[in-house]
Amino acid sequence: MSLCDRCYAPGQCCRVMHLSQNGEPLTVWTDEDVSAQARAHGLPFEPIAPLSSYVDPESGRPYATFEWTCPKLGADGRCTIYEDRPDVCRSFEAGSDPLCVHFNGAEAGTHD
Numbered sequence: 001m002s003l004c005d006r007c008y009a010p011g012q013c014c015r016v017m018h019l020s021q022n023g024e025p026l027t028v029w030t031d032e033d034v035s036a037q038a039r040a041h042g043l044p045f046e047p048i049a050p051l052s053s054y055v056d057p058e059s060g061r062p063y064a065t066f067e068w069t070c071p072k073l074g075a076d077g078r079c080t081i082y083e084d085r086p087d088v089c090r091s092f093e094a095g096s097d098p099l100c101v102h103f104n105g106a107e108a109g110t111h112d
Contacts, residue, residue, distance in 0.1 A: 004094050007094075007101060010078050010098070011073040011076075011079075012077070012101050013100045013101070014070075014079070014089075015070070016048065016067050016069060016099065017045070017068050017069070017070070017099055018065075018067060018099070019043075019045070019066075019068055019088070025051070025052075027059055027063045027064065027106070028065075029062070030050070030062045030063065030064045031061055034045065034047045034064075036068070038068070042086055043088065044071060044081070045058040045069065045070055045071075046068065046069055046070075047068055048066065048067040048068060048069050049066065049067050050064040050066050051064070051066060051067060052065050053065075059084040
């Protein structure tokens with residue numbers, strides 16, 4: 001049984017998330033459809049709110065990092081595309097990230 005199977009807040013880690021690429025926050029062009037950029041990479045995620053933004057000095061194009069949500073969560077908070085979920089979801093380990101309610105044993109009151 002995984003931590004997700006006994007989670008008291010299923011889907012919390014996917015309701016609000018930060019995406020990264022090579023250890024850096026994922027930035028996307030904001031002068032294009034941000035959701036379409038995610039879908040082009042096989043990600044079902046939708047942007048919630050920009051966290052930071054800047055303009056590339058060379059091209060003049062605006063970039064931003066976002067908080068994201070997953071519209072593929074069911075009413076019970078569980079993934080509705082679990083068998084076909086993206087690689088980024090497959091590599092996520094419950095309890096390994098501050099977005100998980102089990103991070104560092106938080107559910108047991110042992111959070112550092």
